[in-house]
Amino acid sequence: DGGITQSPKYLFRKEGQNVTLSCEQNLNHDAMYWYRQDPGQGLRLIYYSQIVNDFQKGDIAEGYSVSREKKESFPLTVTSAQKNPTAFYLCASREARGYTFGSGTRLTVV
Amino acid sequence: SQQGEEDPQALSIQEGENATMNCSYKTSINNLQWYRQNSGRGLVHLILIRSNEREKHSGRLRVTLDTSKKSSSLLITASRAADTASYFCATEEDSNYQLIWGAGTKLIIKP
Numbered sequence: 001d002g003g004i005t006q007s008p009k010y011l012f013r014k015e016g017q018n019v020t021l022s023c024e025q026n027l028n029h030d031a032m033y034w035y036r037q038d039p040g041q042g043l044r045l046i047y048y049s050q051i052v053n054d055f056q057k058g059d060i061a062e063g064y065s066v067s068r069e070k071k072e073s074f075p076l077t078v079t080s081a082q083k084n085p086t087a088f089y090l091c092a093s094r095e096a097r098g099y100t101f102g103s104g105t106r107l108t109v110v
Numbered sequence: 111s112q113q114g115e116e117d118p119q120a121l122s123i124q125e126g127e128n129a130t131m132n133c134s135y136k137t138s139i140n141n142l143q144w145y146r147q148n149s150g151r152g153l154v155h156l157i158l159i160r161s162n163e164r165e166k167h168s169g170r171l172r173v174t175l176d177t178s179k180k181s182s183s184l185l186i187t188a189s190r191a192a193d194t195a196s197y198f199c200a201t202e203e204d205s206n207y208q209l210i211w212g213a214g215t216k217l218i219i220k221p
Binding site for chain 2: 004006033040041042043044045048058088090092097098099100101102103104106
């Protein structure tokens with residue numbers, strides 16, 4: 001089955017730590033996206049990539065970094081500079097008829 | 111930036127009734143999409159309606175788009191308990207292929 005796999009499902013981060021969220025797709029989609037969702041709110045775009053080795057900042061990129069070395073993979077690093085990282089993170093890829101989402105990673109700062 | 115605004119924020123109806131959710135947006139769009147999110151899960155794409163379309167159907171779903179009013183509605187007919195979820199609209203603006211999301215409507219279907 002084609003789809004997007006996000007791991008881990010739950011992640012706990014200590015203050016001052018960097019953590020990396022994995023996103024892998026086997027849909028052969030060029031465009032991939034990272035969103036952040038806070039309770040009761042819509043999705044906010046962190047970073048997106050239209051093609052391998054290229055990515056662009058979204059609306060809330062500060063404190064995050066990404067890489068796109070392979071078409072299938074678009075990992076997101078939440079750095080210690082992100083002051084309020086506790087949230088639900090969603091990865092997506094795009095085709096003409098719409099977006100396909102992973103099942104999300106819930107990040108909690110402890 | 112947030113463009114879509116769903117209305118109502120929450121909706122609770124009896125199983126079997128129809129549920130209508132609305133979405134308004136502000137700018138010119140290429141298409142508008144509706145997604146469903148079950149609690150704590152990823153989003154599932156429901157339907158995409160292009161700016162030159164006025165109505166689209168998919169099973170029990172009916173979506174309308176009025177570009178003159180910059181609004182869309184999602185109708186779920188004969189609702190089921192499994193339809194309980196949050197529903198989001200998202201607009202894709204001309205040329206930049208980014209989605210702009212509303213805050214969602216939380217739909218509860220009472221058995």
